[in-house]
Amino acid sequence: xxxxxxxxxxxxxxxxxxxxGCGSAVLAAAYPYGEAANPLGIGLLGVSLAxxxxxxxxxxxxxxxxxxHLNPAVSFGLWMGKxxxxxxxxxxxxxxxVGAIVAGAVLYFxxxxxxxxxxxxxxPLATNGFGEHSxxxxxxxxALITEIVMTFMFLMVILxxxxxxxxxxFAPAAxxxxxxxxxxxxxxxxxxxxxxxxxTGVALFAGAGLVSQLWLFWIAPIVGAVLAGLVYNTLFEAxxxxxxxxxxxxxxxxx
Numbered sequence: 001x002x003x004x005x006x007x008x009x010x011x012x013x014x015x016x017x018x019x020x021g022c023g024s025a026v027l028a029a030a031y032p033y034g035e036a037a038n039p040l041g042i043g044l045l046g047v048s049l050a051x052x053x054x055x056x057x058x059x060x061x062x063x064x065x066x067x068x069h070l071n072p073a074v075s076f077g078l079w080m081g082k083x084x085x086x087x088x089x090x091x092x093x094x095x096x097x098v099g100a101i102v103a104g105a106v107l108y109f110x111x112x113x114x115x116x117x118x119x120x121x122x123x124p125l126a127t128n129g130f131g132e133h134s135x136x137x138x139x140x141x142x143a144l145i146t147e148i149v150m151t152f153m154f155l156m157v158i159l160x161x162x163x164x165x166x167x168x169x170f171a172p173a174a175x176x177x178x179x180x181x182x183x184x185x186x187x188x189x190x191x192x193x194x195x196x197x198x199x200t201g202v203a204l205f206a207g208a209g210l211v212s213q214l215w216l217f218w219i220a221p222i223v224g225a226v227l228a229g230l231v232y233n234t235l236f237e238a239x240x241x242x243x244x245x246x247x248x249x250x251x252x253x254x255x
Contacts, residue, residue: 100201
C-alpha cells in the first residue's frame with residue numbers, strides 16, 4: 001500500500017473520530033437544549049462511547065490500510081515502540097491534523113445552524129482546556145498529569161492488543177473500549193484529548209483562548225505515548241514482533 005493511500009486513510013479516519021466524538025458532545029450530549037433534565041441527551045457516558053466507537057469502527061475499516069492511528073500521539077508511541085518507521089511519522093501527523101481540521105469545520109457549520117448558538121461561554125465545540133477552559137476547573141498541572149497518564153495507558157493497551165502474541169481479531173474492541181474508559185475518567189478534567197489532532201481540529205474554530213492552550217494537548221499526549229512505547233518495547237516486546245515494513249504489520253489493529 002502506498003504512503004499516499006495510507007495518509008488518505010488517516011485523514012478520513014481522523015475526520016470520523018473528531019466528527020463522531022466531538023459531534024456527539026456538541027450536538028447530542030445535552031439535547032433538548034436548554035432543559036435541565038435533557039431527557040434525550042446522551043450525556044458523559046454517551047460521549048465516551050462515541051469516541052470509543054469511532055476508533056473501533058475505523059480500526060476495522062482502515063486498519064489493514066494504514067494501521068488506523070488517527071492520532072499523532074499514537075504514531076509517536078508506535079514509532080518509539082519500533083512498530084512504525086520514522087520516515088512515515090510526519091506525513092501521518094499532517095494527514096491526521098488535516099482530517100481533524102476538516103471535521104472541526106464541518107462540526108462548526110452544523111452547530112452554528114442552531115438558533116442561539118455562539119462560541120462564547122461553556123464549551124460549544126468540545127474543545128480541550130485547563131483552568132477556566134476545563135469542564136471542572138482543573139489546574140494546568142492536573143491537566144498535564146491527566147493527559148500524560150491517560151495517553152500512556154492508551155498506548156500500553158494499543159501496543160499490547162496489537163502484539164503478535166495477543167488474541168487475534170480483538171484489538172479494535174480493546175482499543176475502542178480503552179478510549180471509552182479514558183473519556184469516562186478524564187472528561188471532567190480536560191474534556192479528554194489524548195490526541196493532539198482532535199484538540200487542534202476544534203480549537204481552531206473556538207477562539208484564541210482555546211488555541212493558546214493547545215501546546216499542552218500536543219506535549220502531554222506525545223510525552224505519554226513515547227514513554228509507553230519505550231516501556232513496552234523495553235519490558236514486554238517479543239523478539240519476533242516485526243517493525244512496520246514487514247508485509248502484515250499494517251494490520252495491527254485488525255489482528
